[in-house]
Amino acid sequence: MLERIKLKIAGLISLLWREVAKFGVVGGVAFVIDSGIYVWLLHGPMSDSQVKAKIVAGVVATMFSWVANRYWTFRHRRQANVLRELVMFIIMNAIGLGIAAACVWVTKYWLGLTDPTSVFIAGSVVGLVLGTIFRFFAYRFWVFGKEMDQEEAFAHDHEVLGKRKTGTDTEPAGSAGQGDTGTVPTVVR
Numbered sequence: 001m002l003e004r005i006k007l008k009i010a011g012l013i014s015l016l017w018r019e020v021a022k023f024g025v026v027g028g029v030a031f032v033i034d035s036g037i038y039v040w041l042l043h044g045p046m047s048d049s050q051v052k053a054k055i056v057a058g059v060v061a062t063m064f065s066w067v068a069n070r071y072w073t074f075r076h077r078r079q080a081n082v083l084r085e086l087v088m089f090i091i092m093n094a095i096g097l098g099i100a101a102a103c104v105w106v107t108k109y110w111l112g113l114t115d116p117t118s119v120f121i122a123g124s125v126v127g128l129v130l131g132t133i134f135r136f137f138a139y140r141f142w143v144f145g146k147e148m149d150q151e152e153a154f155a156h157d158h159e160v161l162g163k164r165k166t167g168t169d170t171e172p173a174g175s176a177g178q179g180d181t182g183t184v185p186t187v188v189r
Contacts, residue, residue, distance in 0.1 A: 019140065022073040026065055027132050034061035035124045042116045050114075054104050054123040058097040065093070069139065085143060092138035099134060100127030 034057045041053035066089050100123050107113050107122035 019073060020136065023069070023136050023139075026068040026073055029068070030061040030065045031124070031128060033064055034058060034128065035120075037061070038124055039116075039120065042120065050108060050119045050123075051101055051104050054101050054119075054127075055097060058093075058100060062090075062093040062097065065135075066090075074139065088143045089139070092135060092143060095138070096131035096135045099131040100124075103127030103130070 037060055038053055038057035041047075041056060042050060046053040046056070066086065069089075070085070103126050104119050104123040107118055111118075113119070113122075
């Protein structure tokens with residue numbers, strides 16, 4: 001069982017490493033934008049509204065992130081319907097921003113830590129890390145997922161994740177009478 005999990009993780013890493021690297025660069029720049037605006041707002045115009053300051057900083061960083069991910073990270077998979085892609089991107093980022101804002105809220109109201117350093121760490125370190133993990137998988141499998149399923153290089157995604165493509169549906173690996181060998185296809189690019 002442990003070996004099978006290890007193989008699935010290795011297959012997933014093999015499949016996603018380039019996208020993760022590009023996504024990481026975009027995320028790093030977005031982190032600098034988000035953190036810079038957040039610190040400026042905490043020490044300036046929104047010093048008494050830490051949660052709102054986190055939301056404002058997150059919105060600016062999100063707009064940068066959409067443009068950078070659309071035209072660089074996932075450029076070869078942009079959807080023809082830009083409005084649908086933007087709406088999906090905004091929804092996923094709203095959830096990610098909600099994660100970061102919730103971290104600030106918990107730190108300020110549950111833990112009682114209100115100093116700028118504590119709320120910064122909560123929102124721009126813990127919240128951003130958790131939100132970024134969510135965002136990557138949301139972009140990869142929901143925002144840009146349909147187009148990726150049609151590309152040859154990503155034909156085995158569902159198998160790597162433990163599901164097999166059968167016609168138009170996905171089902172757990174080993175179902176529909178197909179024996180599960182426990183092997184994971186690797187995609188090398």
